[in-house]
Amino acid sequence: MELGFQQLVPLLPALILITGGILILILDTMGGKKGGSGRGFMAITIMFLLVALVGVIMLMVAMVGGAMTPQTAMGLVDVDPFSLFLQVTVILAMLLVALAGGGFLNKRVSAVGEFWSSFLFVTAAMSFAVSANNLLLLFVSIEFLSITSYMLVGFVRDDLRSTEAGLKYFLYGSVASAVMLYGMTLLYGSTSSLSLPVIGKWLAENPQLAGVAIPATIMLMTGLGFKASLAPFFQWTPDTYEGAPTPVTAYLSTASKAVGFAVIARVVIVGLAPAQNVWVPVLGAMSVLTMFSGNLMALRQHNVKRMLAYSSIAQAGYMLLGLVAVVNPATVNMPAVTMNGLNGLLIYLVGYLFTNIGAFSVVTVSENQTGGSDYSHFNNLVKRSPGLATAMLIFLLSLVGIPLTAGFVGKFFVFGATVQHQYYFLAIVAIINVAISAFYYLNLARIMFFASEEENAPSYTAGAGIGAQAIVFLCVLGVFWIGIYPPNVIEWANAASQFLLTVMS
């Protein structure tokens, strides 16, 4: 195969990120024993993320406008509307996290050079993972993403909670990915191919052997469900989210989760489409289980990060509904349906990105000011910083799914798709869960606004960082942008989802 520069152009954003990571490592070694300054590395990271973001947005615009055709670079990396949409999402999430949490991280992390280069590498790994159409690249990029994430979670070495969270994440994660790898080998053994489209074709041509898809699907879902923290593979989530440095938690709950869903979507839609009677019930059951376990456990939490962790499990359950609703034999002309489930999932992911990064940025600021993230640290937040309290309220309302917020639009599309494809049971379960979730989200809102006076207000030690405040403001704008005027996002999500669904049908 000829490897020309022309073929590398669609990969440029990811290559830029890797270049940035290597550059930081080199600068760090050149800085001598003391290493470089955290601020400098943070600036380089943000710069490279910005360039990559502009790059993927330009590619996406060209793709949606028809100036560029979907292509497969080196037979491994799909550059199509779907992968570009997710790359935009993921890089945007990492950029927001770097801006909001950079100062917080620089204060706590001892090896800043390694930290920021890993931050860029993890972004590059994500952008490969969402575009891989081959089991080999899929496995390697997911492992790349996971291993770097384990490091980032456990990076604050003298914080017992951070290292413990890192080890727990590592142990759960490696078992899950080993199981996933075993599932991949079974798929490879039966089809003699690692390429997802070829596997899909083979399964379509040999329906009598679709039985191999059952163990393979279950094993693949173990590894991918772990990434997206779906039941029953979510036990790591609360511990890791609570122990990890808050900005790292913010990206784990948004970007990393988006990657998990993107990979699940690509694997089941491109690779396992002919075996849909296997994975639709599996995903449906996982979704119901995920929603209930996340919401019921979140009710009894006393730490905001832990509550947001369980809430992110529950939200993953809602998102998974979008994938379940992708197929129904009764719907004949799939791409023509306005709510095809997949576009609901994508819109949900973008809305959730703004909401959750905003919420975690508020937690970051509060942690900086009060030294903790328990509910008691949020007592009367409105008196200390009315702006932050109002922003947090907006994020909480968006997580519940109140109209005019991003959460509502996402839920509308996902639940709409389940109704349109006649999965009424799932829609009812989802609505019940939204009602349950309102309790704990609004409980936090009550504590922030109406805590009784005698409960000790936490002592106030530091001012809010300007970066975090700016990002909180940006995220509020993002939540309202998607909540009030979503056409742009919907248009791109439609382009992305229809591309993948046309491949399937």
Next chain:
Amino acid sequence: MVPLDWYLILSAFLFSAGLYAALGRRNAIAVLMGIELMLNAANINLVAFWRFSVDPANDTSGQAFALFVIAVAAAEVAVGLALVISIYRNRRTVNLDELDILKG
């Protein structure tokens, strides 16, 4: 030639042993060893499936995958051991039952 089934049985056995160690042992190092066993079971599968595939001479995908898995496993162990050591330095234990600051 040894038939494919035998390889698959061996790999299934290794995988189960690894999963048992990973889920059952309380020592972080033993869990790491279990994970290694699972990855190697997958490697045996990959190479065996490749050897018995339609055209092993021209399609090296299975072998290539196995090589990548070996490299990834090495990276994973490096990070895993680093995490275990940083925990051991602080607490003088690698027993997973005693790592309970974060309670579920």
